[in-house]
Amino acid sequence: MDRRLQIVFDAHDPLALGTFWQEALGYVREAPPEGFASWEETLRAWGLPEDRWNDANAIVDPEGSGPRIFLQKVPEGKTAKNRVHLDVGLPGAPARPGERRVDGIRARAGELEALGASRVREHDDEVQGFWIVMQDPEGNEFCLV
Structure with missing residues (x-):
């Protein structure tokens, strides 16, 4: 690696x-x-x-x-929005272009919430598709795609 x-x-x-x-x-x-x-x-x-x-x-x-x-x-807590974030895909095979995986993404969001993440908002865009903005247990934003 x-x-x-x-x-x-x-x-x-x-x-x-x-x-x-x-x-x-x-x-x-x-x-x-x-x-x-x-x-x-x-x-x-x-x-x-x-x-x-x-x-x-x-x-x-x-x-x-x-x-x-x-x-x-670090001694200080998070105070502002991330300038860089991770896009986290669903486990398993990558999606094919245009494939809608809304239910799978929502289910995975629920699993991550059970681990301490929080859901910020959902996006549904004709070009970019569906994703959910989330925060990890310490407030770092990431997107579930």
Whole structure:
């Protein structure tokens, strides 16, 4: 996988937000470095105080084709609309041009809401199709397409 692209999220709770995005994207938590059985073991060996174990988190595409997502703890909360956002497609085969997947997108939105996301608004456009603007549990906007 080409690591020139990494998506970084500022977060209040990197572990919890990473868990949400793992579910949303079908990603997994990045494995600890070679020689360590867990991140807890790794961080302890590195001498990082336990109260800092949630300073960062990384999730990866288990197939190795998607970008790594790094979540870093920041003290401030989100205060404005994202200038960049993710478009998240439905799991499975990509849609064919013109295919309407309104029911599938709405169902997936419900699944993500159960994980802590919130629905902002729906869009239905003859050219661009149907999508739902959502927010992850920390308020970051993304589109479900």
